[in-house]
Amino acid sequence: MPAVTTEPKSREDQVMDAYVRVIREPLEEKYEDKWEEDNYWAAVEAFKVEVKEIGFEDPFEVLSKHRLTSFDQIHDKLKAGPPACFREGWKCSMIGTKLDTTALVAPLEHVNGPKYNGEERIVVLDFWATWCPPCVRAGPEMSELSEKYAGRVAIVGINNESIFAEREHDVAKVQTFLETNKAGFRYTIYVDTPEGHARESVYKKSEYRAIPCVVVVVDGVVLFVGEPGNEFKAVLEEALAVVAAKEE
Structure with missing residues (x-):
């Protein structure tokens, strides 16, 4: 059986993969009182290094296309955590109400x-x-x-x-x-x-x-x-x- 070949990822896709792997995934469950301030900024520095290795001086050449505009904005979003509807135990307040x-x-x-x-x-x-x-x-x-x-x-x-x-x-x-x-x-x-x-x-x-x-x-x-x-x-x-x- 011939080997399966896949197209190499674009540099922009590599940046987004790095963002998810280095910043978002390690910290997305650390919101509110579980927030780890030092670990966030350490992850940012590690991400910057990786982005330069990929070939971008400014990560926001890519991140801005995904509505990510600054590391402070990303910080605030992750620290606040997901909307209530994506948290365990959420129940919609409309359940049981009438709807015509x-x-x-x-x-x-x-x-x-x-x-x-x-x-x-x-x-x-x-x-x-x-x-x-x-x-x-x-x-x-x-x-x-x-x-x-x-x-x-x-x-x-x-x-x-x-x-x-x-x-x-x-x-x-x-x-x-x-x-x-x-x-x-x-x-x-x-x-x-x-x-x-x-x-x-x-x-x-x-x-x-x-x-x-x-x-x-x-x-x-x-x-x-x-x-x-x-x-x-x-x-x-x-x-x-x-x-x-x-x-x-």
Whole structure:
């Protein structure tokens, strides 16, 4: 069998790899009262040396492209720690509250798949953006779920390109993306309003701070908020079983 060859990493990728390995990973769990001030600045000096060996005098030629603007900024971010939603034991405050998904979707612009009519007892709201690689990777799985549970679960994608920072509101651009990626995006998708109706009334209130973000609503009550991973799938399966038992 011939040997597998891989392309050598670019110098910029090498810098980012060094940043993760030398600074971020050793200190990302040392936030708040566990913070190690001396170790942080020692890591910075070691990182600077490695960056020069890679071929950059100024690390921020690369880091600034990833919204890292100074070692003080990185220091403050790591010391503060991750948002509450990424810490062990976090529970979304929206769990157990009522949510009218039909009213939520009504002002949004429908761009893909069948329109949401509110008939399903289980609704999955999928917040995403075209510029988000994990969202793009999740598209095919959302499509498969919408087909697998058609008539039982409504998978409703909500696109908002400005979910974190202001971007141009361009529905046609989203439609072009969906047409280009139609094999992976086969489910119902709406584009949020320019003012961010769904973003403000659900996503921000959930205090979850990443996308893709799924919100599972059963009989008008929020059951789960988080990433579309294993926990989401377990919650969805449980919701299907509970609804099926009630219908017997």
